Amino acid sequence: MNVELQIKTLTEQLNQYAKEYYTLDNPSVEDAEYDRLYRELAKLESENPNLIRADSPTHRTGDVVLSGFEKYTHEYQLYSLQDAFSREEVEAFDARVRKEIAAPEYICELKIDGLSLSLVYVNGVLQTAATRGDGSIGENITEQVKRIKDVPLVLSEPIDIVVRGEAYLPRKNFQKLNAAREEEGLPSFANPRNAAAGTLRQLDTKVVAKRGLATFLYQEASPATNATQAEVLTYFEKLGLVVNDQRVFATNMTEIWDFIQKVATMRDDLAYDIDGVVIKVNDLSQQDELGFTVKFPKWAIAYKFPAELAETEILSVDWT
Numbered sequence: 001m002n003v004e005l006q007i008k009t010l011t012e013q014l015n016q017y018a019k020e021y022y023t024l025d026n027p028s029v030e031d032a033e034y035d036r037l038y039r040e041l042a043k044l045e046s047e048n049p050n051l052i053r054a055d056s057p058t059h060r061t062g063d064v065v066l067s068g069f070e071k072y073t074h075e076y077q078l079y080s081l082q083d084a085f086s087r088e089e090v091e092a093f094d095a096r097v098r099k100e101i102a103a104p105e106y107i108c109e110l111k112i113d114g115l116s117l118s119l120v121y122v123n124g125v126l127q128t129a130a131t132r133g134d135g136s137i138g139e140n141i142t143e144q145v146k147r148i149k150d151v152p153l154v155l156s157e158p159i160d161i162v163v164r165g166e167a168y169l170p171r172k173n174f175q176k177l178n179a180a181r182e183e184e185g186l187p188s189f190a191n192p193r194n195a196a197a198g199t200l201r202q203l204d205t206k207v208v209a210k211r212g213l214a215t216f217l218y219q220e221a222s223p224a225t226n227a228t229q230a231e232v233l234t235y236f237e238k239l240g241l242v243v244n245d246q247r248v249f250a251t252n253m254t255e256i257w258d259f260i261q262k263v264a265t266m267r268d269d270l271a272y273d274i275d276g277v278v279i280k281v282n283d284l285s286q287q288d289e290l291g292f293t294v295k296f297p298k299w300a301i302a303y304k305f306p307a308e309l310a311e312t313e314i315l316s317v318d319w320t
């Protein structure tokens with residue numbers, strides 16, 4: 001078999017094994033077998049650097065230690081969500097929407113409690129990853145994000161697209177990390193969100209690879225190629241991006257509130273932290289009709305769950 005085909009086969013095989021191991025939590029080969037194939041690929045790549053593929057797993061390792069963070073100016077501004085803390089506030093949002101959209105269909109998504117992330121793909125290849133920053137200028141964290149195993153280095157289609165999502169630390173990896181830090185006499189992280197933020201601010205990318213961050217993508221920032229938010233999310237899955245599967249449609253407050261209550265009861269059983277539910281007008285042309293206020297989109301609202309008291313706060317409350 002010629003070298004180019006050998007490199008292609010090894011790359012595809014290793015990517016499949018990594019997906020089984022990291023995303024499906026169901027490896028089909030032993031680590032030793034993965035390591036053997038990985039070393040074989042790394043050897044072929046070092047002998048034929050011109051044949052290294054953009055989706056090679058060797059881009060995700062290697063001890064790149066950066067000297068600092070470059071600024072990155074977002075091509076599309078990142079908006080933040082208006083918050084709602086009660087049913088009445090969500091009803092007011094629904095009423096505002098109905099002033100302009102007669103019978104809106106909403107899509108409700110979990111609000112992942114992580115770090116906002118922007119991914120820029122050119123010809124289907126991950127070119128830049130950046131933090132939100134102030135919405136216009138963020139920090140370039142491309143090398144760090146390449147160490148997040150569920151972020152595809154190459155999409156299934158060679159398209160140009162800018163996508164938004166959340167990087168988060170799964171609760172089991174958060175617990176492992178804090179246990180290790182206590183072992184080393186290091187201060188533990190207060191919550192998974194802080195741990196994720198601290199991890200993506202690491203200049204030594206080897207540290208990022210070890211921590212086990214993950215992502216959920218939820219918005220197309222570049223001009224929409226789909227008609228609804230639901231179709232965007234399905235399209236993202238087809239491209240190889242990870243999308244949260246807990247999403248429902250709602251056409252009125254009762255259905256919205258039923259979902260919010262359902263999420264409130266199953267929240268503790270999730271593998272990751274959430275801090276609310278995001279309700280969005282599903283039709284993207286209606287989103288455009290509604291537009292934005294100075295800060296927020298008028299077509300979305302975030303219902304926030306009451307903040308859970310941290311253990312220390314519970315102890316400090318005078319329960320008498």
Ligand SMILES: NC(=O)c1cnc(OC2CCCC2)nc1N
Pocket residue numbers: 078079080081109110111112113114164166218219278297300
């Ligand atoms: N943390 C989340 O899970 C989340 C955050 N934001 C959005 O949508 C915003 C993005 C810009 C306008 C609507 N959706 C989400 N699921």
